[in-house]
Amino acid sequence: MTSHSKIEQAALQLFGERGYDSTSTLLIAKSAGVSEALLFKYFQSKEKLFEYLIKQGFRRIVEANRGILTEQNPRVLIENVIDLPYKLVHDEPDFWKMQDKEFNRPLVQKYFQRFMSPIDNLLQQAFKDVGADDAEMTTQLLLLIIQSLWRNLLYEHDPHLQKLGDHLKRTYLQRTPAK
Template identity: 80%
Template sequence: MTSHSKIEQTALQLFGERGYDNTSTLLIAKTAGVSEALLFKYFLSKEKLFEYLIKQGFQRIVEANRGILAEKDPRALIEKTIDLPYKLVHDEPDFWKVQDKEFSKPLVQKYFQRFMSPIDSLLKQAFVQLGTDDPEMMTLRLLLLIQSLWRNLLYEHDESLLRVGEHLKNTYVQGLPLPK
């Protein structure tokens, strides 16, 4: 593993555990086993390192989940969206802990919105195709439930959380009419 990668992984872990404000560049460097000077050589500042981690994290996540955006079957789209928090937390737990801890930062909100905006639009369209009475409200309600599930999956290791996704699928997909 390169020094650059060690710094990235260590910073993600520490920002996720301690938060941005409670993590110094010295702590990141020491934990990564590199000098603080090397950290600054690569990233210039703690703020630049944080920006890099957020941008790269969302880039990885968008690439890994592109298939959702191409899904044409409205029921499959809804199911894949419900599965998303399980996949995201499993694949990138440290990144999502940083998202949770630092969500008040405009940079984090900006990238999160960019990630969620197409999903929001596609869900509304799916609920329209399925003939639901209020596609906007169905989308909003489902996304709020998914966000709550995502946050709980980050910190809770309760087996019942694994069943919540199936319950949501039963509630949001199986009770809906076939596409028009």
């Protein structure tokens, strides 16, 4: 692993555990096993390191989940969106903990909205396609549940959370007739 990668991993973990304000560049460098000078050589400042982590994290997530956005079957799209928090937390737990802890920062909100906006629109269309009574409200309710589920998956180790996705699929797809 390169020094750059070690700094990234250490920063992700520490920002996720402690938050941005409670994490110093010295602590990140020590945790990564590099000098603070090397951290500054790569990233210039803690703020630029944080910005880099947010941008790269969302870039990785969008690339890894691009297939969701191209799904043509509306029922499969709905299932994929319900599965998304499980996949995201499993694949990138440190990134999502950091993102959750720093959600009030405008940069984080900007990238989160960029990520969610197409999902919102596609999900709404999928609910229209399967004949949901109120596709807009159904979408908003499901996304609210998914956001809560995602946050709980980050911190809770309740076995019922794993079963909740299957329950959501049954609930949301039972209401809608298969076309």
